[in-house]
Amino acid sequence: MRVVHDAGAMPFDQWVMLAFPLAGIALTLWLWKTAERRLWWKLAAGFALFLGLLTVALPYADHDRVQARAIAGEVTTVEGPINGHRRWTERSFAGSSRGVGVTTFDRYKETTYEYFYIGDTPFTFIVGGYPSHASFTNAADPPVAIADGMWARAKFFRDDWYNDERRITWLELAPAPPAGARPIFPASVPRAPPAKAGSNLPPDFAAFWEGFAAAVGRGDAAAVRPLVAFPFHFDSHELGADEFGSLWMSLFAAPLRPCIAAAAPVREGDRYVIFCAGYGYYFAKTASGWKLAEFLADGEAMQ
Numbered sequence: 001m002r003v004v005h006d007a008g009a010m011p012f013d014q015w016v017m018l019a020f021p022l023a024g025i026a027l028t029l030w031l032w033k034t035a036e037r038r039l040w041w042k043l044a045a046g047f048a049l050f051l052g053l054l055t056v057a058l059p060y061a062d063h064d065r066v067q068a069r070a071i072a073g074e075v076t077t078v079e080g081p082i083n084g085h086r087r088w089t090e091r092s093f094a095g096s097s098r099g100v101g102v103t104t105f106d107r108y109k110e111t112t113y114e115y116f117y118i119g120d121t122p123f124t125f126i127v128g129g130y131p132s133h134a135s136f137t138n139a140a141d142p143p144v145a146i147a148d149g150m151w152a153r154a155k156f157f158r159d160d161w162y163n164d165e166r167r168i169t170w171l172e173l174a175p176a177p178p179a180g181a182r183p184i185f186p187a188s189v190p191r192a193p194p195a196k197a198g199s200n201l202p203p204d205f206a207a208f209w210e211g212f213a214a215a216v217g218r219g220d221a222a223a224v225r226p227l228v229a230f231p232f233h234f235d236s237h238e239l240g241a242d243e244f245g246s247l248w249m250s251l252f253a254a255p256l257r258p259c260i261a262a263a264a265p266v267r268e269g270d271r272y273v274i275f276c277a278g279y280g281y282y283f284a285k286t287a288s289g290w291k292l293a294e295f296l297a298d299g300e301a302m303q
Helices: 016-032 038-072 203-217 220-228 241-251 254-262
Strands: 002-005 076-098 104-118 121-126 149-157 165-174 233-235 237-239 267-268 271-276 281-284 289-297
Touching: 016 038, 038 165, 076 121, 076 241, 076 254, 104 149, 121 165, 149 237, 203 254, 203 281, 203 289, 220 241, 220 289, 233 241, 233 289, 237 241, 254 271
Parallel strands: none
Antiparallel strands: 002 165, 076 104, 076 149, 104 121, 149 165, 233 237, 267 271, 271 281, 281 289
8 A cells, every 4th residue: 555645754844934024024124214103113023923833832732732633642543435525626716806996806715625434434525724734635736636436544543622623643545445455434433223123103204115125225226216205415415316427426435335234214394314434324205206305514523
């Protein structure tokens, strides 16, 4: 396997950002000598301090903290196949600027996200979205090639600075499982209990569930597709039936199928829900019968 990221051996590489606070200090000194009013150099000094904190101090503190966790071994290891991989860019409005005359220019911000499972453990992050480069966010140019079916071993920790997001401190990749490789599942990843015999389900939903669970268990995407209500809301997008392929790779990845097939549906109002790997699959009765209608992250289960 090829190591593509090792936080423990990564030096802090953002010293070039010192140029910004140093420029602020130079401006402060110039104003201190030339400005008639003290207010100007004091404002410049405050701005230089702010730049120093934002561009150097915060990234260095983040790098030092992540690297310390990696070196101390205060991480969780997961190993298995990559599945459900997605990388996409979203464009959002960032304001308007007025040009010459009455011309107005709209400004937009582009944010790139990446998402994948290793085994049944999900990872999602904004590419280059942390103050430092200590944890893996695949921000290199070109990015590390990641694809479904590859084998990965990762070490990560839940970062309480960033809403308990999983931050990868070590990542190894191989195009296929090495000889003798076996999945490693972190103990913290919840798994649904097996369905109890004689579950008290109404006959129509019981019949639907039997077919749905069996189709998922045997990996029959064609049989699952008509059991999903479209359009289906997923990752801030409305997916049509023609986009079921991406839905299948994400919601029904191979490591999740045994959990889904063995889950015991629980009634919530007029719907039923199951939980697997920290996510909820919600089923509702539509005009054409029971369907998978919604998919949501379960915050408590993912802790």
